[in-house]
Amino acid sequence: MTKPLMNRQYVFAARPDEQATAECFGQIETEVPAPQPGEILCRNLWLSVDPYLRLKMHDRESYTPPLQIGEAIPGSSVAQVIATADPAYQEGDLVAIQGGWQEYAIVRAKHAQRVDPALSRPESWLGALGMSGFTAYGGLLSIGQPKAGETVVVSAAAGAVGSLVGQIARQLGCRVVGIAGGPEKCARTVERFGFDACVDYRADDFPVALAAACPDGIDVYFDNVGGPVTDAIANLFNLRARMIVCGLISHYNMPDGYVGPSILRSVLTNRVLIQGMIVFDWHDRWPAGIAQLGKFVKAGKLKYKEDVTEGLENAPSTFIGMLGGRNFGKTLIKIAE
Amino acid sequence: MTKPLMNRQYVFAARPDEQATAECFGQIETEVPAPQPGEILCRNLWLSVDPYLRLKMHDRESYTPPLQIGEAIPGSSVAQVIATADPAYQEGDLVAIQGGWQEYAIVRAKHAQRVDPALSRPESWLGALGMSGFTAYGGLLSIGQPKAGETVVVSAAAGAVGSLVGQIARQLGCRVVGIAGGPEKCARTVERFGFDACVDYRADDFPVALAAACPDGIDVYFDNVGGPVTDAIANLFNLRARMIVCGLISHYNMPDGYVGPSILRSVLTNRVLIQGMIVFDWHDRWPAGIAQLGKFVKAGKLKYKEDVTEGLENAPSTFIGMLGGRNFGKTLIKIAE
Numbered sequence: 001m002t003k004p005l006m007n008r009q010y011v012f013a014a015r016p017d018e019q020a021t022a023e024c025f026g027q028i029e030t031e032v033p034a035p036q037p038g039e040i041l042c043r044n045l046w047l048s049v050d051p052y053l054r055l056k057m058h059d060r061e062s063y064t065p066p067l068q069i070g071e072a073i074p075g076s077s078v079a080q081v082i083a084t085a086d087p088a089y090q091e092g093d094l095v096a097i098q099g100g101w102q103e104y105a106i107v108r109a110k111h112a113q114r115v116d117p118a119l120s121r122p123e124s125w126l127g128a129l130g131m132s133g134f135t136a137y138g139g140l141l142s143i144g145q146p147k148a149g150e151t152v153v154v155s156a157a158a159g160a161v162g163s164l165v166g167q168i169a170r171q172l173g174c175r176v177v178g179i180a181g182g183p184e185k186c187a188r189t190v191e192r193f194g195f196d197a198c199v200d201y202r203a204d205d206f207p208v209a210l211a212a213a214c215p216d217g218i219d220v221y222f223d224n225v226g227g228p229v230t231d232a233i234a235n236l237f238n239l240r241a242r243m244i245v246c247g248l249i250s251h252y253n254m255p256d257g258y259v260g261p262s263i264l265r266s267v268l269t270n271r272v273l274i275q276g277m278i279v280f281d282w283h284d285r286w287p288a289g290i291a292q293l294g295k296f297v298k299a300g301k302l303k304y305k306e307d308v309t310e311g312l313e314n315a316p317s318t319f320i321g322m323l324g325g326r327n328f329g330k331t332l333i334k335i336a337e
Numbered sequence: 338m339t340k341p342l343m344n345r346q347y348v349f350a351a352r353p354d355e356q357a358t359a360e361c362f363g364q365i366e367t368e369v370p371a372p373q374p375g376e377i378l379c380r381n382l383w384l385s386v387d388p389y390l391r392l393k394m395h396d397r398e399s400y401t402p403p404l405q406i407g408e409a410i411p412g413s414s415v416a417q418v419i420a421t422a423d424p425a426y427q428e429g430d431l432v433a434i435q436g437g438w439q440e441y442a443i444v445r446a447k448h449a450q451r452v453d454p455a456l457s458r459p460e461s462w463l464g465a466l467g468m469s470g471f472t473a474y475g476g477l478l479s480i481g482q483p484k485a486g487e488t489v490v491v492s493a494a495a496g497a498v499g500s501l502v503g504q505i506a507r508q509l510g511c512r513v514v515g516i517a518g519g520p521e522k523c524a525r526t527v528e529r530f531g532f533d534a535c536v537d538y539r540a541d542d543f544p545v546a547l548a549a550a551c552p553d554g555i556d557v558y559f560d561n562v563g564g565p566v567t568d569a570i571a572n573l574f575n576l577r578a579r580m581i582v583c584g585l586i587s588h589y590n591m592p593d594g595y596v597g598p599s600i601l602r603s604v605l606t607n608r609v610l611i612q613g614m615i616v617f618d619w620h621d622r623w624p625a626g627i628a629q630l631g632k633f634v635k636a637g638k639l640k641y642k643e644d645v646t647e648g649l650e651n652a653p654s655t656f657i658g659m660l661g662g663r664n665f666g667k668t669l670i671k672i673a674e
Contacts, residue, residue, distance in 0.1 A: 245601055245605045248601055257599060258599040259596065260597075261594050261596050264582055267611060269613070275610045277608060278608060
């Protein structure tokens with residue numbers, strides 16, 4: 001009798017009061033069942049660690065339902081098919097799936113996306129060719145509609161989405177200014193990702209430095225953070241500026257939300273357009289977007305930084321560190337070779 | 338020798354610290370010159386008193402340049418041509434012009450709009466068939482894009498623009514909820530303008546009452562006020578709600594602006610679209626809009642309330658009262674018969 005395959009898995013153990021802590025995550029071990037018809041059994045290789053998970057820890061509706069205690073922690077992964085009950089996949093195939101924080105995942109084959117290792121490294125499907133890439137591409141083009149010569153500003157510029165937003169905007173002929181935390185991240189954003197400038201939001205003179213970096217004002221702002229950074233942006237909007245609200249990472253650890261000066265005055269006087277976005281809304285445009293991003297990647301036009309931690313057991317501490325800004329680039333966990 | 342025609346005129350006398358006061362307005366008297374070629378000399382009959390004037394009293398750029406001390410107080414008016422140096426107009430014609438806070442105005446004929454008294458009362462060109470009407474119509478349709486069955490909420494619902502927004506939305510088959518100050522205004526908004534409901538923002542239970550009046554959430558919000566009213570609205574937005582930022586009257590007397598909870602969380606989770614508007618941006622669409630509004634007016638579909646004060650000398654106190662909410666309907670000064 002074969003020894004049963006066991007699956008180490010993280011579940012939601014406790015709702016955080018303010019900061020998310022290690023106590024929010026509990027580890028369980030369960031036996032891996034066989035895939036049913038139409039399903040594939042996958043071994044997770046790479047796990048994407050994403051800020052939106054923090055939003056799901058609140059006990060209230062958000063754009064995704066709140067996590068329930070005991071529920072498996074969700075996340076995108078790149079995985080290898082190890083058993084298949086669907087003719088579309090064979091053992092050994094690489095797939096991008098909603099694999100979760102665990103070693104093994106069973107998913108419906110039709111929900112998997114094929115990974116082509118000839119085009120790029122497999123983990124790219126969690127980044128430039130995955131949710132991060134399409135979030136950057138779809139939000140910037142659909143809402144921001146940047147034109148050559150305009151000034152595009154993006155916050156969390158060293159992060160997974162932000163670094164791609166800036167590079168795509170540069171491809172479109174825009175002046176690109178990043179906002180990031182600390183001089184090291186700012187320097188790397190300019191040197192590695194080719195931003196025209198990057199401003200440190202932790203510096204005392206941040207609003208002054210931001211204004212200096214945007215001498216012609218701001219036409220497009222891709223917001224990943226909210227809070228005082230966005231307040232400073234609002235003072236620099238040009239007439240008919242566009243603001244994409246993609247994330248509000250500075251608000252996520254505030255149970256009562258952020259309180260600050262209203263940005264509506266600038267919205268009124270400059271006729272600004274603001275729109276919230278969730279990449280899942282655009283799934284019909286996803287294939288075309290990924291195809292375009294694939295061309296950029298093949299042509300070497302998109303540099304992409306991953307911040308890799310080895311071992312599933314380090315996922316909780318990596319997630320908590322990321323919320324505190326202790327990451328540079330797309331945060332990934334390498335679960336297996 | 339004929340006695341020269343003298344013009345009583347208000348000029349900007351002092352910048353307000355916080356509240357606008359009577360000291361902001363100075364009265365001067367000057368001789369009326371003859372119109373030069375291409376100009377018409379008009380006698381102001383009706384003067385429109387508008388909240389945006391308060392914004393122009395700040396010493397900083399807004400969507401219109403700040404008023405300078407000594408500058409004439411601007412305002413729309415309906416006037417009668419009393420001398421003409423342009424073949425397009427004859428003495429006795431009625432026109433809508435930027436006539437200002439004064440008895441007589443000289444304007445370029447091409448900047449005048451002809452008033453047709455057969456279609457509606459002349460003062461309608463300062464309201465339903467003027468800036469208020471087109472502000473309501475253009476903002477609601479261009480940005481709000483309301484669909485039959487949706488819930489449309491408008492603040493300052495008893496006011497010039499708000500009362501029209503609600504009636505136009507009703508014509509489009511929407512459920513219309515107003516927000517106004519005090520039970521009397523609320524009752525009149527429902528009875529006179531046909532809103533489905535109107536909620537008193539001064540009541541202690543305002544957020545609860547607003548939620549009760551919008552059992553299906555809010556799809557379109559036409560904002561004239563900002564501040565805590567808008568904060569309460571943001572909690573009720575439906576997925577893909579639209580918010581028109583037309584005015585922020587609750588902010589105008591705050592020199593440092595309004596500070597409150599960020600609405601961006603709702604923008605993100607509900608993918609809300611927010612856009613600021615100034616009616617002057619749409620001047621190319623103005624004639625078509627006014628034509629549609631004229632059809633509504635002729636069919637008796639748009640009720641319109643004017644709050645008329647007699648006498649140019651009462652313009653400053655009427656303006657100050659309006660900023661404090663002591664008006665019901667479009668605020669007008671009747672300067673002459």
